[in-house]
Amino acid sequence: MxxxxxxxxxxxxxxxxxxxxxxxxxxxxxxxxxxxxxxxxxxxxxxxxxxxxxxxxxxxxxxxxxxxxxxxxxxxxxxxxxxxxxxxxxxxxxxxxxxxxxxxxxxxxxxxxxxxxxxxxxxxxxxxxxxxxxxxxxxxxxxxxxxxxxxxxxxxxxxxxxxxxxxxxxxxxxxxxxxxxxxxxxxxxxxxxxxxxxxxETCGGCVYDGVPLDGVGLRISDGEVQLSGPTLADGYLGDAELTDRVFVRDVAGTRWYRTGDAGIVEDGVLRVHGRIDNVIVSGGINVSLDRVERLVRGVPGLESAVVVGVEDARWGEASVIVAPRGPALRRSEAEQLDEARAAVAEGIGPHARPSRLVLVDELAALPSGKPDRESIRRAVSALH
The missing domain is CATH 3.40.50.12780 (ANL, N-terminal domain)
Incomplete structure (x- = not known):
């Protein structure tokens, strides 16, 4: 057709x-x-x-x-x-x-x-x-x-x-x-x-409040969230190699979509921890930017923050917090950064602490409304 x-x-x-x-x-x-x-x-x-x-x-x-x-x-x-x-x-x-x-x-x-x-x-x-x-x-x-x-x-x-x-x-x-x-x-x-x-690839949301919709299969394979069921896409137009790599079949013939997300299932509820590949190596230690971002967003005033990785002369790579300016708070920018670094140190470890906080008038966004992380990362890198 x-x-x-x-x-x-x-x-x-x-x-x-x-x-x-x-x-x-x-x-x-x-x-x-x-x-x-x-x-x-x-x-x-x-x-x-x-x-x-x-x-x-x-x-x-x-x-x-x-x-x-x-x-x-x-x-x-x-x-x-x-x-x-x-x-x-x-x-x-x-x-x-x-x-x-x-x-x-x-x-x-x-x-x-x-x-x-x-x-x-x-x-x-x-x-x-x-x-x-x-x-x-x-x-x-x-x-x-x-x-x-x-x-x-x-x-x-x-x-x-x-x-x-x-x-x-x-x-x-x-x-x-x-x-x-x-x-x-x-x-x-x-x-x-x-x-x-x-x-x-799943026709949009197919897991609601952590529970798959009827007919949707969910499994964790090597830490990766994978989904099956009638809502899966047929594949990628003109790219059979990518289709075969992302949509795989198990021994029973069930077709699964590899999301690339890390997650676990607890009491039947899916908890996604972020992208498996959204990792930087800082000082020789792997740091998940998604985990850092979740902790940073718990800091008042940083609820909409995005955390990106940039090159760093000392550590090789470092994470940077980028957040829109919000209503005036009773804490300075330095105090916000200190609070975020403390939350990350407690939740992950001192090695994962963000290096900087950059406040912007508005976060770059894709037409879908998601943060344009690549554009944000390039803008932060250009500040050096």
């Missing part, structure tokens, strides 16, 4: 093309592709999502109709059915799945017009209120942590934003780990948060 690239700037265009791709009446949809030329893909393909992620290496993930709809149905089984608000880019899997869930449920999604702001989000959310047979239709949305933080900040002064946050039956949060302090703030504000884990 034919694959037709589409500019995802207008979610209405994506919705129309997606409807045809899912019911088989139109070509497969190519999102994020650098070429406008159409090409052939395997029958059953609905969408090919091309994204560079935070590593800067492009990959085109082939998502079948059955995988996308299986994901949408499993989500409905877990959190319920209702109406969805799209507040994420439609060209990325989390936004795409909001549209898929809407189509599978037979409802038109609410679309956030223009750029994301707390006020625009609140206006769109409060316009969704509707009922059916005398009962209110539950509302759902999907956000990344940075959006949630903006909403929580605004909700402290804006009652309309606060009401909007409370209006959703569930708010899915994915894309990156949600700091515990942010989760607590959200719950205190009355927002019903569901933390999701997954990737484009």
């Amino acid at each position: 034919r694959l037709e690239p589409l500019d995802a700037d207008d979610p209405r265009d994506v919705l129309r093309a997606l409807r045809a791709a899912l019911n088989g009446s139109g070509p497969a949809l190519g999102l994020g592709m650098t070429t406008a030329a159409s090409r052939e893909v395997a029958p059953g393909t609905a969408v090919v999502v091309t994204t560079s992620g935070s590593t800067g290496v492009p990959k085109s993930v082939v998502l079948g109709r059955s995988a996308l709809t299986s994901s949408a149905l499993a989500t409905a089984d877990r959190i319920g059915e209702g109406a969805w608000l799209l507040a994420l880019p439609a060209g990325y899997v989390a936004g795409l799945q909001v549209l898929v869930r809407s189509l599978v449920a037979g409802r038109e999604p609410a679309l956030l017009s223009g750029s994301f702001t707390p006020q625009a989000f609140a206006a769109a959310a409060l316009m969704m209120a509707s009922s059916e047979h005398g009962e209110r239709i539950p509302a759902f949305t999907s956000l990344v942590p940075a959006q949630l933080v903006r909403l929580l900040d605004a909700a402290e002064e804006d009652a309309t934003v606060r009401t909007a946050l409370r209006s959703f039956a569930a708010i899915l949060i994915g894309g990156q780990a949600l700091p515990a302090a942010t989760l607590e703030r959200a719950r205190d504000a009355g927002a019903r948060i569901v933390r999701t884990y997954g990737s484009t």
